[in-house]
Amino acid sequence: MPADAAAKGMKLERYASGGAMLLRRVASGKIVSASSHLLFRATVLATLALVFLFTFHYPSLLSRSFTLSGAGAGEGGAAAHASHRSLLMSSSAASVYGGAAWEKEVRRSAKPRKDGGITVLVTGAAGFVGTHCSLALRARGDGVLGLDNFNSYYDPELKRARQRLLAGRGVLVLDADINDALLLEKLFDLVSFTHVLHLAAQAGVRYAMEAPQTYVASNVAGLVSVFEVAAKHADPQPAIVWASSSSVYGLNTDAPFSEDHRTDRPASLYAATKKAGEAIAHTYNHIYGLSITGLRFFTVYGPWGRPDMAYFFFTKSIISGEPITLFRAADGADARRDFTYIDDVVKGCLGALDTSGKSTGSKSGKKSGPAPLRVYNLGNTSPVPVTRMVAILEKLLGKKANKRIVTMPSNGDVPFTHANVSHAAHDFGYRPTTSLDAGLRHFVDWFVDYYKLKLDIPKIAKVAGAGKPSSSSKKKKKAAAAMSASS
Numbered sequence: 365m366p367a368d369a370a371a372k373g374m375k376l377e378r379y380a381s382g383g384a385m386l387l388r389r390v391a392s393g394k395i396v397s398a399s400s401h402l403l404f405r406a407t408v409l410a411t412l413a414l415v416f417l418f419t420f421h422y423p424s425l426l427s428r429s430f431t432l433s434g435a436g437a438g439e440g441g442a443a444a445h446a447s448h449r450s451l452l453m454s455s456s457a458a459s460v461y462g463g464a465a466w467e468k469e470v471r472r473s474a475k476p477r478k479d480g481g482i483t484v485l486v487t488g489a490a491g492f493v494g495t496h497c498s499l500a501l502r503a504r505g506d507g508v509l510g511l512d513n514f515n516s517y518y519d520p521e522l523k524r525a526r527q528r529l530l531a532g533r534g535v536l537v538l539d540a541d542i543n544d545a546l547l548l549e550k551l552f553d554l555v556s557f558t559h560v561l562h563l564a565a566q567a568g569v570r571y572a573m574e575a576p577q578t579y580v581a582s583n584v585a586g587l588v589s590v591f592e593v594a595a596k597h598a599d600p601q602p603a604i605v606w607a608s609s610s611s612v613y614g615l616n617t618d619a620p621f622s623e624d625h626r627t628d629r630p631a632s633l634y635a636a637t638k639k640a641g642e643a644i645a646h647t648y649n650h651i652y653g654l655s656i657t658g659l660r661f662f663t664v665y666g667p668w669g670r671p672d673m674a675y676f677f678f679t680k681s682i683i684s685g686e687p688i689t690l691f692r693a694a695d696g697a698d699a700r701r702d703f704t705y706i707d708d709v710v711k712g713c714l715g716a717l718d719t720s721g722k723s724t725g726s727k728s729g730k731k732s733g734p735a736p737l738r739v740y741n742l743g744n745t746s747p748v749p750v751t752r753m754v755a756i757l758e759k760l761l762g763k764k765a766n767k768r769i770v771t772m773p774s775n776g777d778v779p780f781t782h783a784n785v786s787h788a789a790h791d792f793g794y795r796p797t798t799s800l801d802a803g804l805r806h807f808v809d810w811f812v813d814y815y816k817l818k819l820d821i822p823k824i825a826k827v828a829g830a831g832k833p834s835s836s837s838k839k840k841k842k843a844a845a846a847m848s849a850s851s
């Protein structure tokens with residue numbers, strides 16, 4: 365009690381009502397007048413009415429409140445998390461979650477359908493690679509829970525369509541952001557995930573010049589958010605497999621790119637954030653004993669692909685007759701990419717999950733020994749000039765592209781990529797088998813179907829053995845795999 369108040373014979377009383385704090389001064393030893401009683405009652409009633417109105421109009425805010433107080437964080441921690449969230453999360457991720465029905469759905473989706481199945485949290489599950497991996501995991505009986513923030517980097521409706529596709533196979537994809545640490549904690553409280561397949565990221569090489577901060581928020585802060593929860597909150601810790609990128613090789617000129625080559629000269633901020641991710645992975649493995657595998661994807665393409673990628677928007681432009689711009693390296697050579705078909709990449713992702721090994725740390729901060737820290741190229745091992753990719757599309761679509769050839773602008777692009785996949789082949793039998801002709805055939809079929817186009821696709825193109833490489837191409841692939849395995 366304040367000394368001056370005591371001296372005046374006054375005391376302070378606190379009333380808590382419906383979350384509102386009322387302060388009342390009472391004159392000690394004096395009779396409180398009837399009018400002040402009336403005023404007090406009116407104030408209490410008005411407060412209760414306001415609380416009732418707030419509850420009625422803003423149930424979503426209240427339903428989220430458990431995440432700010434009930435996930436084991438203290439008041440200060442919750443406030444810090446809250447401000448962290450508002451800084452980093454996209455507004456579209458401000459989702460409503462919680463409640464018994466929601467928890468039941470989460471558990472159902474994450475439950476393996478077969479004995480010995482793994483339980484995987486897939487971030488970026490409504491993305492291109494995320495959707496295909498989630499479908500493949502579910503198809504073999506594993507438990508899968510997805511999350512995605514459905515941002516508008518490219519058409520969110522395509523992401524919603526992928527979400528519906530997954531829902532049809534029993535996979536729930538939550539509207540949630542990886543920077544929402546409290547939600548991640550909640551999910552690990554509900555489910556003992558054995559693995560995290562972390563694919564959520566800000567993708568795209570050239571867009572990094574336009575929106576640098578989104579790359580930092582997703583690829584650096586978001587990655588740390590996932591590692592933090594896995595290292596310090598999950599019990600037991602899961603093994604983590606995450607998406608790095610072929611772009612980490614940057615200005616490296618040794619080919620084919622091997623995991624042992626230099627990756628300290630990134631050409632774009634995108635590449636730099638992926639390289640930073642690999643360094644951050646080292647730290648979390650070293651300190652907390654997290655089992656971490658980084659996968660360097662090489663220009664992955666296929667059905668349900670990304671509209672921001674060249675093969676996708678070139679297809680659209682060829683169909684509509686709009687011009688396309690082809691980049692040529694400064695030395696006059698066509699840009700080349702080791703285009704890798706989605707089904708091959710999915711096999712690589714599942715192989716990496718299955719061989720990831722266990723994390724060795726615990727919530728208490730102690731680790732029982734070193735945990736696996738791995739990085740693998742997942743490419744096709746046969747780079748193709750972008751002009752050739754366009755020629756295949758022209759043949760498939762039966763229409764010539766309106767081409768404009770320019771010198772590659774200095775916007776983070778690299779002139780070529782070429783993967784050596786010998787480590788992935790050795791450790792989990794990774795062997796890409798899909799030629800660019802066959803893979804683009806699948807893509808065009810999907811594209812025409814998805815956008816309900818009335819196109820007369822030339823029959824001749826259908827012969828190209830889509831998806832099933834001919835025996836000669838099989839032999840060629842085998843030889844290539846053997847060559848890269850011995851290099």
Ligand SMILES: O=C(O)[C@H]1O[C@H](OP(=O)(O)OP(=O)(O)OC[C@H]2O[C@@H](n3ccc(=O)[nH]c3=O)[C@H](O)[C@@H]2O)[C@H](O)[C@@H](O)[C@@H]1O
Nearest residue numbers: 567568569609610611661662663673674689690691699750
């Ligand atoms: O492998 C990777 O690590 C990366 O692959 C792709 O990046 P990129 O290979 O640049 O794929 P696209 O943007 O589809 O470009 C493919 C090729 O087309 C060329 N291109 C692109 C755009 C264009 O207008 N014209 C053009 O000739 C590029 O120079 C490049 O050689 C993805 O967009 C990245 O998210 C991924 O991490």
